Amino acid sequence: MNIIDNDLLSMQEARILVENAREAQKKLATFSQEKLDEIVERMVEEIEKHLKELAIMSNDETDYGKWKDKYVKNHFICKYLRNRLKGMRCVGIINRDVVGKTLDVGVPMGVIIGFCPATSPVSTTIYKALIAIKSGNAIIFSPHKRAQNTICKTVDILTRAAEGVGLPDGALACLHTVSESGSLELMNHKYTSLIMNTGVPDMLDAAYKSGKPVIYGGNGNGPVFIERTADIDQAVKDIIDSKSFDYGIVSSAEQSIVVDSCIASQVEETLQKNGAYFMTDEESRKLASVCLEKDGRENLEAVGKSPQFLARNAGFTVSDDVKILVSKQKYVSLDNPYSKEKLCPVLAFYIEEDWMHACEKCIELLLTERQGHTLVIHSKDEEVIRQFALKKPVGRVLVNTPGTFGSMGATTNLFPSMTLGSGSAGKGMTSDNVSPMNLIYVRKVGYGVRKVDELIDTLINEGCKECKLDSEETDDNIKLLEDILTRVINNFK
Secondary structure, three states, X not given: OOOOOXXXXXXXXXXXXXXXXXXXXXXXXXXXXXHHHHHXXXXXXXXXXXXXXXXXXXXXXXXXOOHHHHHHXXXXXXXXXXXXXXXXOOOEEEEEEOOOOEEEEEEEOOEEEEEOOOOOHHHHHHHHHHHHHHOOOEEEEEOOHHHHHHHHHHHHHHHHHXXXXXXXXOOEEEOOOOOHHHHHHHHHOOOEEEXXXXXXXXXXXXXXXXXXXXXXXXXXXXXXXXXXXXXHHHHHHHHHHXXXXXXXXXXXXXXXXXXXXXXXXXHHHHHHHOOEEEOOHHHHHHHHHHHEOOOOOEOHHHOOOOHHHHHHHHOOOOOOOOOEEEEEOOOOOOOOHHHOOOOOOEEEEEEEOOHHHHHHHHHHHHHHOOOXXXXXXXXXXXXXXXXXXXXXXXXXXXXXXXXXXXXXXXXXXXXXXXXXXXXXXXXXXXXXEOOHHHHEEEEEEEOOOOOHHHHHHHHHHHHXXXXXXXXXXXXXXXXXXXXXXXXXXXXXX
């Protein structure tokens, strides 16, 4: 009887992929920005032919969300990211200061390992492949098991298109024999330069232990504050559009509504008119048991499901026109499931006396899971907006826009991105909307603009002026100062 060890096969495949990627990236590093742009353009042209097919495939394989909304995300990346990448210089001389006589040279990181979530497998894979190749890097995908076929097919389509216009063989690849051992081998390989993990927290600790730089786009748990000066109708529409999109699986979607007490009843009424169902305390308790496992972890079978499905499984019913479920809450705690991220169309609802109390509530919510991702504020008061921007432990603050669409750069001018860093407020090396510029390092070039003797004379003259202002120094002290400066400068030669 033949026994196949998938772990060993996966590890072997991982080693081969990284070694091939390293050789391919050496060739890629010699390509001009113009050649890289040609490859990226061809990748977009080809993948656009398959966006609907891949959206349906991802929905069928993962059973998450709505395929039509995934189709929108796929189109968004192809259109908006493509436009933003045009004219961007990532490799070679990327900046020149003629007056200051300095140059910035963009240098690719090397071999990147990419992890993509099952919630947005196609759009995230396309996005990572495009920004990696744009910046002269090779990238290998370790697909999520729940979306393995979809991710591998997406990579295969992109690879064929790119190699047809000169991408070196191995520069874009996917691990087909998927196992944890294979993923660990990819991350720990000596030729791996950077790890990009979007929404796969189970692999985060291993990524840090690899000793490689890690870009992490993780949990959201972002609150939205509706301040008393807000356009309530627009704020409510934005929140419902955002949280109902793809049945709430986008991590930057709003998780909790915090509202000024003086407008709370108006906000609640407007939410109900626009498709929000406010649950009773009993219904909230029942739904919590559906959304969470007994150990407190999120129930994956509740992720990306409709409000009707969630209510039915919790033992109550809602009408077909309900778009989101809302639970009124008072306190934030680790034991409260409504204080956590909910990757489904479910929101918590808090009422606070004023913007200062709301500010504290938002901080509590952001720190509950230590994932400072995104915060949304609806307000016309610029001072309140400024205070929120200054004080929140969060990667991005969005103003008067839906969380889902504003965060990824669709309804804002933030960089079009499917990996939203949370930086020091969360985990990872950046809080940016991750772009090709996060996948390079910048080599600084400085031309000489002054001679050492000139430098010494300038410093001595300035020192003498200060000495005369402070006290009467002797020539011996000035000579001593000159000797000390000369020795210091000689040590740097």
